[in-house]
Amino acid sequence: MVLTADSYRVLRGWVNGLGYSLDARLIPYLELAGFGSATLTQTFDLQYDLISALVERWRPETHTFHLPCGECTITLEDVALHFGLPIDGDVITGVSVIAEPAVLCYSLLGASPDDTDSTFSKLKFTWLKANFQHLSVNATEEESVCPARVYIMHIIRGVLMPNLNNNKVHLQYLPLLADLHNVRSYSWGSAVLAMLYHELCRTTKPDAVDLGGCLVLLQLWALYRIPFLASVSHQPYVFLLVNRWSIYPGIGRLYTVLIYRLMIEQHTEEGFIWMSYRRPEIAAIIPSSSYVDSQLWCTNAPIISFNIVEWYHGDRVLQQFGYIQYIPDLPMPVGDVHGINKRGKHGQHWRVTHQIFVAVWENRMA
Template identity: 70%
Template sequence: MPYLELAGFGSVALIRTFDLWYNLISALVERWRPETHTFHLLCEKYTATLEDVALQLGLLIDGSAVTGVSTISKPTTICYNLLGVSPSDAESKFTGLRFSWLKVNFEYLSINATDQEVMCAARAYIMHIIGDVLMPDANNNRVHLMYLPLLTNLQNVRSYSWGSVVLAMLYRELCRTTKPTAIDIGGCLILL
């Protein structure tokens, strides 16, 4: 927890998962207007705001933009350096970490773990939070590797505006889901 607090993810780590009401989310998506980024309800218009993100998730909304490269040239090296282990993927290049791999490698931490091992586990947990709670994609089975380099120095992680990227991802997913060809939705649906 101290490393999660240091990185600014302490409040998000306390969020417990719950069953979402997909029929309610579907009704909201039907009322989403991409041109204004608002829900048009019978009584008024509503939208999720940065203030909602800050209050509900405890994420910082001020700071540097969360950016990363979509293709990492040596993913096994970056995983080994920051997580202490790397997926033994048959491919030399992979773009995401599976949640099942994160669980197998980081579910239990030895009581004799070193500070380095605890920091690696904290990074893995933050990656899981990013991919499963804050910015899940429609498949919801992996987290993109582009976020891992941002977790190199856990003290600097809180200098990023994680709340802004969570809200932007939710807006993008809501806009994408309004298209007739969309089947599923990603994004931080607990904000809805």
């Protein structure tokens, strides 16, 4: 067998850890906003070989993986149970460009990175860390809210929805965090899933070399449902050959992708766990609050995050929710908006641009 880079891609990922510990005094504000559980996602060991093998099985038409056991995918259930993010509520959307970014930053963060540039649209993580890492001993409630917003923004762009600009976070999220009491009224969970779907679809193109979106969620989904992957990947003898091959540039990583590819092909037909979270040892530690709005897990509707619109086909993977799978309807296309980006669209208000899909989401339970 001849191993080539064309046959076995090893993708890179865009992830930016928080880089500093959470001050315990901020926890009540993060809980209030619905990000309390998501803040626990601070350390992770991503296996890009496994992720690369999964991408080969992704179908952009249905947003599902095609495995020997059948169709399956990451769902709103996975987002809700792993991160505790709200999945019901208004879509995550807004304008492409903030009219007065410095004013917005002073209003909601109490500081601005550069008053001389009136058109900046992103905040560097290094600036956020330098200005908000340490909370004063006698910090008031008003002084605590600002670093709480910063922490949420870092989680959003660094872990939950990272993209190519993984050292910066877009200001578009800041207006949504203005009132922490209102933050949980947005469907953050569906936005995280939309971003991941978007990146998986983009990465199916043969020239793609990196992958954004919530890769932590993607890897957890695979390891929970195909536990053989987890058990084997932690046994050193499996990768002795990989170390041996590594003397040839690039071959070691490609061989690891081959191992995961073979494991997925050979062990999913009978070893796939459709309802992995119902195992007693797992169900016992999941709080009941994570099941709020679980009726949405099976829905068939568009999921949205600013410019991104992807279709969520919960009806195609009913076995993951404990139901009998019927023959699903044809996948719902979103047309030209699939894969749309922000380049050259500075005046866009995405709620207006995607108003048809926003309306369908708002009537998802009708």
